[in-house]
Amino acid sequence: MVTKLPSSSDPLPDGLQPGCDTTDLIQVHRIFRWLYNELPSLIRGVDDGDVGRAAVVADYAYMDLFALHLHHETEDLVLWDRLGERSPGCAAHVDQMKAQHAQVAAELAVVEPLLDPWREHADAVSRDRLAAAVERLRDTLFGHLAPEEEHIVPVAASVLTQAEWDEMGEHARNGIQAARKELPRDMMAVQFGLLLATVEPDQRSEWMKENLPAPVRLLYTLLLKRKYERAMDELYDGQPVPPIP
Numbered sequence: 001m002v003t004k005l006p007s008s009s010d011p012l013p014d015g016l017q018p019g020c021d022t023t024d025l026i027q028v029h030r031i032f033r034w035l036y037n038e039l040p041s042l043i044r045g046v047d048d049g050d051v052g053r054a055a056v057v058a059d060y061a062y063m064d065l066f067a068l069h070l071h072h073e074t075e076d077l078v079l080w081d082r083l084g085e086r087s088p089g090c091a092a093h094v095d096q097m098k099a100q101h102a103q104v105a106a107e108l109a110v111v112e113p114l115l116d117p118w119r120e121h122a123d124a125v126s127r128d129r130l131a132a133a134v135e136r137l138r139d140t141l142f143g144h145l146a147p148e149e150e151h152i153v154p155v156a157a158s159v160l161t162q163a164e165w166d167e168m169g170e171h172a173r174n175g176i177q178a179a180r181k182e183l184p185r186d187m188m189a190v191q192f193g194l195l196l197a198t199v200e201p202d203q204r205s206e207w208m209k210e211n212l213p214a215p216v217r218l219l220y221t222l223l224l225k226r227k228y229e230r231a232m233d234e235l236y237d238g239q240p241v242p243p244i245p
Helices: 023-044 051-078 080-086 088-121 124-159 162-178 187-197 201-211 214-235
Strands: none
Touching (some): 023 051, 023 187, 051 187, 080 088, 080 124, 162 187, 187 201, 187 214
């Protein structure tokens, strides 16, 4: 159960100006495109009856589904009402986003019950049914991401404060922390690793300095980086990990 944030229809507090950096959302969308492009082939790549490999891929599929739920929940709570109040001309696009979120949620409701039967039996029929459902989810999701980037992100960048925009990241981090015991892997390590993978290698050090506090940078260097690399090695069974476009 989540608690809806207070309305932001009141004027901005004194001293705060609208305008925020929304590039982190574009990074997140790139990750989702990569994840959901990769997932059907990872599922179909599991041999009939290979329960051990199915369990590995199913664990990461579960995290992909969790991440999408959390991302859309975050936008529903933090973004839509504020945009509608601050920029009434954006109302039609906000309604479109809400409708598309409902479509994605409907596809998620189809995919999720298929995961555990395949995890348990690793049979070809369950595998192919799951992969096909993930592909339908992928197509619905991809049909949503581009309009959001075209119509919503520029408005948010102009009418929300940085503190308001940052509430989305805070909500997502809190959601991962609250669910950490239910998640099959260290999702925080995977999240940081995937974010860094969207940055050019020669720019990653500077990106970390600009976007992560020193204690988090140290934690990533000493611990989370190794966890992320092990996770990708496990997911891709020792094969090279495809880059994030």
